[in-house]
Structure formats: structure tokens, C-alpha cells
Amino acid sequence: MRKIRLFVAEKNLFIGAKIKISDGDFEYLTKVMRQKTGDKIFIFNGIDGEFAAEIFALEKKFLTVAITEKISDLKKPSDITLAFALVKNVRIDFIAAKATELGVTRFQPIVTQHTIVDKMNHERFVANVKEACEQCERNDFPQVLEIKKLDKFLSDPKISEKIFILCDESGSALKASAVLSKINVAAKEIVILVGPEGGFSAAEFAAMRQLKNLYPISLGARILRSDTAIIAAITLVQEFLGDF
Numbered sequence: 001m002r003k004i005r006l007f008v009a010e011k012n013l014f015i016g017a018k019i020k021i022s023d024g025d026f027e028y029l030t031k032v033m034r035q036k037t038g039d040k041i042f043i044f045n046g047i048d049g050e051f052a053a054e055i056f057a058l059e060k061k062f063l064t065v066a067i068t069e070k071i072s073d074l075k076k077p078s079d080i081t082l083a084f085a086l087v088k089n090v091r092i093d094f095i096a097a098k099a100t101e102l103g104v105t106r107f108q109p110i111v112t113q114h115t116i117v118d119k120m121n122h123e124r125f126v127a128n129v130k131e132a133c134e135q136c137e138r139n140d141f142p143q144v145l146e147i148k149k150l151d152k153f154l155s156d157p158k159i160s161e162k163i164f165i166l167c168d169e170s171g172s173a174l175k176a177s178a179v180l181s182k183i184n185v186a187a188k189e190i191v192i193l194v195g196p197e198g199g200f201s202a203a204e205f206a207a208m209r210q211l212k213n214l215y216p217i218s219l220g221a222r223i224l225r226s227d228t229a230i231i232a233a234i235t236l237v238q239e240f241l242g243d244f
Helices: 023-032 090-101 122-136 150-154 177-178 200-209 227-240
Strands: 004-007 020-022 040-044 048-056 063-071 080-086 106-111 162-167 189-194 213-220
Touching: 020 023, 023 063, 023 213, 040 063, 080 090, 080 227, 090 122, 090 150, 090 213, 090 227, 106 150, 162 227, 177 213, 177 227
Parallel strands: 004 040, 080 106, 080 189, 162 189, 162 213
Antiparallel strands: 020 063, 040 048, 048 063
């Protein structure tokens, strides 16, 4: 049987703590995984690491677990923000799950001039992130930030402290390996910028290229869908950082 892991919203986990589990997680444990009193699960809160816990009380609409052992400390991946233009809902779910599995620490949805949609279901996106963390054995939890327009995002006063990796489909960018090998990350936040289906506009490219800490990279000769470009870009950056 696969290891059962759950993200819980409790702010302080420790051996001996008792945690109440209800709603969707309760349904999952009791009706899908057929858990009962005495069974063992693993829980994490994105702060304190991962813990083993035992089910000791099972009620009609909730169950309670007692933490019995600390399994691991919090493991923080490289500081990578995915700044991505919004796409249609089905692919948004894919982006949430796969980017979480690949180690993104922060999601920044953006609206650009060519963006088709300008809103997303935040709660659903977070639910997909939660499920991906549980599945891939991350014990941290990525941040999901509020939607911003690209120009507002680029006006952040701390922008000079970050490194921007621009996925550039214009044909003028160098191969990722040639660009990434020359960057001194020095523990800075890395922001991967991925545009919408129609790409960034000429004005947006011009604005981004004013950034001194911007590094355009090519993802190959073919024009990729936004979700494909996201997976490719994260993989390249993670390999450069040595996280693979």
C-alpha cells in the first residue's frame, strides 16, 4: 500500500500533538483509503517537517490523529518563483501539479496583453498544489500569490534583488545551457517568466529587457504551449541549480 501523506493547516506540529482531520481529507482517509483506528499516516504543515501519526479516534464526520514520531525536518528547495500568464482552467490544474512536483516555491500568476483569461480559481489551484505535495513527498508548501498585471509585477521595488529567466520564443535568445552557466545565483530568488499562448507583446519584451538582471533563454526551435514551456524551463533551471 502506498504511503499516505496529508498536508494539514496546523501551525505547530510536535510529538504528542493531537490533530483533527475533517472534510475532504476525512472522506479520503475513510472512504478511499479505508483507514481505521490504529492505522498510521504521515502529516506535514510546510513549517515543522514531516511526522508519523496514528488514528486514535474516528467519529462520524472527522477523525483525530496523535503524532508519534518526527520523520524529517523541513526541506526547502531552491528559491524559484514561477511567473506565468494565465491559461485555460484545465491546463492551470496541470501547471499547479507539475510545477509543484518540480520544486517551484512560489506561484505568481500574471496578466499580459495577450492573456486570454484574467482570473483563476485560487482555492482550486491551492488544492492541486496540496495534492501534488502529498504525492511527491515534499514537506514544504509553495506560496500561491494573487494575480498581478505584468507591468505591476515588474515595478516591484525589490526587483533588482532577483534573477529573471525569460522564456523567449522570438528566436533571438541563446540556448539555456549557454545562458544559465554564466549566472551567479548567489542564493537569490530566481523568477521564471512564461508568457501566454500568443506570447509576450513587443512592448512587454521591451519593458522586460530593461531589467539588468534578465536572462532570455531559448526552449528550442519549436513554439511550445505555455504549460509545456513551463515544465521545460523549470527542468532546465533545476538541473543548473543541481536540484536534479
